[in-house]
Amino acid sequence: MKILVLVRQVPDSTTTIKIRPDAKDIERTGVKMVVNPFDEFAIEQAVLLREKRPDVQSVTALIVGPATAAEALRTALAVGADDGMHLQDDAFTALDELQMAALIAAVVQGGGYDLILLGKQEIDLDSGQLGPALAEALDWPHVGATVKLEFAADGKSFVARRRIEGAEEVVQLALPAVVTADKGLCEMRYPSLPNLMKAKKKPVKVVKAADVPGLAEAVGRVGGTALHTFQPPPARPAGKLIAGEPDQAAKELVRLLREEAKAI
Amino acid sequence: MTNDILVFAEQRNDVVHPAALQLVMPAKALAATTGGKVVACLIGDKLDNAMAAVEKTGVDRIIAVSAPQLGLYSAVRYRTALATAIANVEPRIVLLAATFMGRDLAPRVAVKTQAALATDVVELTISGDGALDVRRPVYNGKAFCHVSFPEDRLAIASVRPNTFSAPAGGSGAARAALAYTPGPGDDRINVQEIARSAGAVKDVTEADIIVSGGRALKSEDNFKILYELAQELDAAVGASRAACDAGYQPHSRQVGLTGKTVTPRLYIACGISGAIQHLAGMRGSKVIVAINTDKEAPIFKLADYGIVADVFKVVPALTAEVQRLKG
Numbered sequence: 075m076k077i078l079v080l081v082r083q084v085p086d087s088t089t090t091i092k093i094r095p096d097a098k099d100i101e102r103t104g105v106k107m108v109v110n111p112f113d114e115f116a117i118e119q120a121v122l123l124r125e126k127r128p129d130v131q132s133v134t135a136l137i138v139g140p141a142t143a144a145e146a147l148r149t150a151l152a153v154g155a156d157d158g159m160h161l162q163d164d165a166f167t168a169l170d171e172l173q174m175a176a177l178i179a180a181v182v183q184g185g186g187y188d189l190i191l192l193g194k195q196e197i198d199l200d201s202g203q204l205g206p207a208l209a210e211a212l213d214w215p216h217v218g219a220t221v222k223l224e225f226a227a228d229g230k231s232f233v234a235r236r237r238i239e240g241a242e243e244v245v246q247l248a249l250p251a252v253v254t255a256d257k258g259l260c261e262m263r264y265p266s267l268p269n270l271m272k273a274k275k276k277p278v279k280v281v282k283a284a285d286v287p288g289l290a291e292a293v294g295r296v297g298g299t300a301l302h303t304f305q306p307p308p309a310r311p312a313g314k315l316i317a318g319e320p321d322q323a324a325k326e327l328v329r330l331l332r333e334e335a336k337a338i
Numbered sequence: 339m340t341n342d343i344l345v346f347a348e349q350r351n352d353v354v355h356p357a358a359l360q361l362v363m364p365a366k367a368l369a370a371t372t373g374g375k376v377v378a379c380l381i382g383d384k385l386d387n388a389m390a391a392v393e394k395t396g397v398d399r400i401i402a403v404s405a406p407q408l409g410l411y412s413a414v415r416y417r418t419a420l421a422t423a424i425a426n427v428e429p430r431i432v433l434l435a436a437t438f439m440g441r442d443l444a445p446r447v448a449v450k451t452q453a454a455l456a457t458d459v460v461e462l463t464i465s466g467d468g469a470l471d472v473r474r475p476v477y478n479g480k481a482f483c484h485v486s487f488p489e490d491r492l493a494i495a496s497v498r499p500n501t502f503s504a505p506a507g508g509s510g511a512a513r514a515a516l517a518y519t520p521g522p523g524d525d526r527i528n529v530q531e532i533a534r535s536a537g538a539v540k541d542v543t544e545a546d547i548i549v550s551g552g553r554a555l556k557s558e559d560n561f562k563i564l565y566e567l568a569q570e571l572d573a574a575v576g577a578s579r580a581a582c583d584a585g586y587q588p589h590s591r592q593v594g595l596t597g598k599t600v601t602p603r604l605y606i607a608c609g610i611s612g613a614i615q616h617l618a619g620m621r622g623s624k625v626i627v628a629i630n631t632d633k634e635a636p637i638f639k640l641a642d643y644g645i646v647a648d649v650f651k652v653v654p655a656l657t658a659e660v661q662r663l664k665g
């Protein structure tokens with residue numbers, strides 16, 4: 075079994091988001107970038123399978139992003155991925171999510187992968203499109219928002235639990251397949267310093283637009299949305315602090331929720 | 339391509355998801371601009387009750403794709419069925435609810451039908467050039483952005499639940515049925531069961547009101563006071579990551595960046611400090627209440643109503659007051 079894990083670099087979740095004066099993007103200078111939290115679950119799951127199952131030949135980590143994104147790739151390698159693929163080209167920055175799926179499909183097609191693991195969504199644009207879109211582009215089945223993955227003994231099929239409203243769907247699939255990770259699947263181990271050093275020696279292949287045959291056609295078939303302006307969230311009216319003893323305050327809150335906010 | 343707007347009316351067990359009925363309002367507004375009709379598409383096995391509920395929202399036409407193999411959701415079967423409906427209607431715009439099903443299905447259908455897609459949108463308009471233009475939260479609600487669609491291809495958008503309300507009082511929609519012809523490989527996802535979480539408590543993604551608890555609750559047992567209030571309010575119980583990691587509540591109840599994103603009518607945060615990653619999951623709530631002993635807790639910056647006091651005193655008093663008013 076050959077596993078591919080997708081990684082994305084995103085602003086740290088504690089970042090204060092400031093919008094640029096031209097409203098075309100957020101301020102990016104000085105923003106701390108980290109591995110997308112949902113991708114951490116995907117990386118750990120891939121490495122766990124590699125460690126536990128003798129039939130797992132390799133784990134490759136793939137990222138699409140600028141030169142600085144190599145750092146996120148190195149984290150995946152330090153946790154246990156064997157090699158990396160860095161899709162790095164100015165031409166890639168203009169792609170929307172569906173076109174990104176078309177690009178990645180074109181790159182991994184024929185690569186002999188059996189399982190693609192990725193996060194259910196990234197926490198910058200919060201799109202959540204890539205997993206299902208990539209599966210469709212490859213004509214593979216997928217499971218989204220997976221919280222549990224159990225392989226059959228022969229390593230050819232698996233049972234996954236996927237989160238839905240108030241329940242979990244239990245689904246069975248055969249490889250090849252795409253699986254997107256939700257919280258609960260597993261927690262990524264902290265990469266140790268020696269492993270971070272070793273990761274620097276692991277092979278990373280850089281892929282340019284010119285290396286991807288049929289890219290323009292594949293990308294031209296789908297998507298084409300454009301982000302044009304950013305705004306801060308609508309301001310919330312100043313809150314009311316309700317004073318008094320707990321009993322009194324509780325009564326007053328219920329009154330306000332009924333009469334003023336009409337929320338209950 | 340027609341000027342019609344197609345709404346995917348998600349259902350499970352012949353019950354339409356409330357968020358799917360909420361799509362009809364923006365669909366009608368878009369149709370008024372494009373000069374088209376609002377067509378609802380239902381996919382499943384038994385659909386009578388679901389179709390009746392959709393009809394009440396006043397859509398112009400209802401298309402049902404029903405087959406025994408569509409009884410349970412499967413990403414591949416449903417994308418084939420929805421793509422069939424899209425080929426039949428040739429709409430300009432397709433709307434889905436950004437539910438677990440909608441988020442899973444929309445990207446597959448978009449690739450299959452060579453469309454463009456935006457997810458989790460909160461505002462939809464037709465721009466000067468006739469293309470769809472939407473607004474959606476990004477950076478977990480810390481900003482919003484406008485997304486424009488290309489004019490020359492099908493536009494698909496999933497809409498954030500509870501952004502619009504469902505219209506009522508409609509009737510007389512034209513009805514049609516479309517056959518489901520399984521595509522090659524449609525049987526590759528085999529849904530074995532739907533495992534309900536223990537107990538009949540609502541999930542945070544299903545509820546209009548959420549009572550949520552943090553580390554301050556100190557034990558699973560103490561969460562009982564939140565469940566009592568939730569029962570009176572017909573609410574779901576949520577929790578912070580600190581509470582879930584400590585084992586007070588299952589991870590399925592976690593609200594936040596790595597938990598669930600919720601947009602209820604009312605969110606009551608009990609003993610939750612309001613860390614940025616928690617706010618990421620609930621800042622879209624209509625009304626926010628915070629109960630916390632620390633008046634500097636960041637949650638108060640977001641709250642519409644705050645009480646600086648002990649949750650163990652305030653929450654039971656709230657429960658008693660709601661009970662008293664119900665009589």
Ligand SMILES: Cc1cc2nc3c(=O)[nH]c(=O)nc-3n(C[C@H](O)[C@H](O)[C@H](O)COP(=O)(O)OP(=O)(O)OC[C@H]3O[C@@H](n4cnc5c(N)ncnc54)[C@H](O)[C@@H]3O)c2cc1C
Nearest residue numbers: 552553554578579580594595596597609611616631632649
């Ligand atoms: C990548 C990442 C992802 C994360 N994802 C999430 C997520 O999805 N959801 C999430 O919630 N967090 C998430 N976190 C964690 C987050 O940073 C906080 O640690 C967490 O939200 C804190 O939970 P809390 O408010 O319950 O606990 P605390 O921060 O410890 O707050 C407890 C609060 O209770 C108050 N209190 C104590 N006793 C009482 C009392 N008797 N009565 C009233 N108030 C009282 C205190 O004043 C305090 O404000 C994430 C963190 C990271 C780094």
Ligand SMILES: Nc1ncnc2c1ncn2[C@@H]1O[C@H](COP(=O)(O)O)[C@@H](O)[C@H]1O
Nearest residue numbers: 080081138192193195196201202203204
């Ligand atoms: N530029 C990228 N490079 C590699 N993987 C990505 C990239 N963008 C998104 N992904 C993967 O796709 C998942 C879902 O992303 P999205 O659909 O953009 O929310 C992420 O969690 C990543 O695992």
